[in-house]
Amino acid sequence: MNMSADPPLPRLDQVWPPPHPVEPRSWQGTTLRRQNYAAVLRTVLTDGPISRVDIARRVGLTPTAITNIVASLLRAGLVREVEPPSLGRDRGRPKVPVGIDPAGLTVLGIFIGGTQTSIGLIDLAGQLIAETDIEQTSESADELIEQTAAAARELITAVPLPTPVLGVGVSIGGWVDTERGTVRDHVHQHWIGAPLRDRLAERIGLPVVLNSNARAMALLESWLGAAKGVRDFIYVSIGALVGAALVIDGKVYDGAGSASGNIDHLSVRVRAQERCFCGRRDCLHVMVSDDATLRLAHQAGVDPSVASVRALAEVARAGDAAAQRVLRNRARHTGTAVGQLADLLNPELILLGGSILDAPEYLDDVRRRAAAGAHAAPSVADIVRPSVFGLHALSRASGALVLNQYYGDPLAHPPLALGAGA
Ligand SMILES: [Zn+2]
Known part of the structure; x- marks a missing residue:
């Protein structure tokens, strides 16, 4: 190259x-x-x-x-x-x-x-x-x-x-x-x-x-x-890509090596069957990315023709128990990461974006897990909200x-x- x-x-x-x-x-x-x-x-x-x-x-x-x-x-x-x-x-x-x-x-x-x-x-x-x-x-x-x-x-x-x-x-x-x-x-x-x-x-x-x-x-x-006028918040994107952005005192914080918010490899303390692209098995990415979510769904018996998180959310709504379980686990792993981020930055607001919003009925699972995992940041469940912009923004x-x-x-x-x- x-x-x-x-x-x-x-x-x-x-x-x-x-x-x-x-x-x-x-x-x-x-x-x-x-x-x-x-x-x-x-x-x-x-x-x-x-x-x-x-x-x-x-x-x-x-x-x-x-x-x-x-x-x-x-x-x-x-x-x-x-x-x-x-x-x-x-x-x-x-x-x-x-x-x-x-x-x-x-x-x-x-x-x-x-x-x-x-x-x-x-x-x-x-x-x-x-x-x-x-x-x-x-x-x-x-x-x-x-x-x-x-x-x-x-x-x-x-x-x-x-x-x-x-x-x-x-x-x-x-x-x-x-x-x-x-x-x-x-x-x-x-x-x-x-x-x-x-x-x-x-x-x-x-x-x-x-x-x-x-x-x-x-x-x-x-x-x-959704973050108009908010000085300290975290944007967490869970979709084909997994990432976060820290806004501190009104400014997007890049970090010394501009690696801030690189949450792909935060440990969710669960071993996946597949390896993350970094080689480990316990990373957020390998549990919650779109590819990971669909792979886990197909392994759990969801119809192989289900090829997007949006479609997976639809079969879950139609009563597919395996699809429901996979989406709930995805939300919980996201909540684990969100709880850690909340303790780290003590933000006013945590916005969720990406395909995780295609299954909004599981956002409470994110909130519950985040609240259970965060020790220092008070009332984390109240500050986790969906982004107002869809993927097309x-x-x-x-x-x-x-x-x-x-x-x-x-x-x-x-x-x-x-x-x-x-
Ligand atoms: Zn990794």
């Missing part, structure tokens, strides 16, 4: 030069200004439509400062005024709410799954504009990267867009090395070590941000989903990776960095 002798491409946050003020400013002054823009735009995203007065209250800046920043965001086309549903007599400009203008920016999101790749165009509000799913037709990372890049370029040219695409967010399961832009560990060996981020950036011609699908989903949940979530960098410093990127406003 070609291990990329090419020089690494710049990361998204290094691609566009920072704005050069006409007058020299102190480092603190510039930094503060950038932080203020980020805080205002982020508040409009998560709490909008919202009045300038309320933004000022939320962000802790003077109404005058907010009016100036919002005026600049309006000129740049990043926010728009939204007429309130009923016009009160005391309506004045500061009370007209502003919301994100979805047309302000476009990003591309790519989720690389086990057998399928989803590619979506996402607007500034985090909503999907268009999406395409492709079957992965090879087990060579080089070929899959070519196939993905070609489909991405095709989607960008096929859909008329109000603004150029800012960048690409790519997510994949396993242990993603966010520094090197590679995958360090994955259930499919061909991804390990492939120069995923840099090669996709080169082939698509746009900067790429790479991270794990669980971290991408956690971002989307924290902006627009994964390209959106991938786009959120690049939007996250944008919202973190809007003055570092177009249109504001090009002098359109501010």
Whole structure:
């Protein structure tokens, strides 16, 4: 495999030069200004439509400062005024709410799954504009990267867009090395070590941000989903891929070697007949992944034609005792891992995503086992909830990776960095 002798491409946050003020400013002054823009735009995203007065209250800046920043965001086309549903007599400009203008920016999101790749165009509000799913037709990372890049370029040219695409967010399961832009560990060996981020950036011609699908989903949940406003939570994905994302003090935590949330090989203290892809037999992955669940179901006598967790949940509902047992065990093993995570991080919320939501009647088994296993974290059962986004949000979530960098410093990127406003 070609291990990329090419020089690494710049990361998204290094691609566009920072704005050069006409007058020299102190480092603190510039930094503060950038932080203020980020805080205002982020508040409009998560709490909008919202009045300038309320933004000022939320962000802790003077109404005058907010009016100036919002005026600049309006000129740049990043926010728009939204007429309130009923016009009160005391309506004045500061009370007209502003919301994100979805047309302000476009990003591309790519989720690389086990057998399928989803590619979506996402607007500034985090909503999907268009999406395409492709079957992965090879087990060579080089070929899959070519196939993905070609489909991405095709989607960008096929859909008329109000603004150029800012960048690409790519997510994949396993242990993603966010520094090197590679995958360090994955259930499919061909991804390990492939120069995923840099090669996709080169082939698509746009900067790429790479991270794990669980971290991408956690971002989307924290902006627009069940974890809105939650500072500390864990997103646990149980499906074809098994993974978790830790959000600590409002930020997705990657870890020193970006291996945080790599829960595949947590011990569930039960020996499986099969070996995990790491070689052990007691891993969470080998007990709860989609493949493992279907294998266990077929071994237990469930009809071999049942080929998905969704179908397994249906036969369980129709009264198949073996299917019920397998799904309950899957939920319990998940609960064992969830209890350990709860003790480790003491989160406000634990969100479950992936195909485990195809059998929601077993979520109480997750809660009961988690509560039985967690010693330090109180009332774990009350904080385990389903993710609000289904499996189809994964390209959106991938786009959120690049939007996250944008919202973190809007003055570092177009249109504001090009002098359109501010
Ligand atoms: Zn393992």
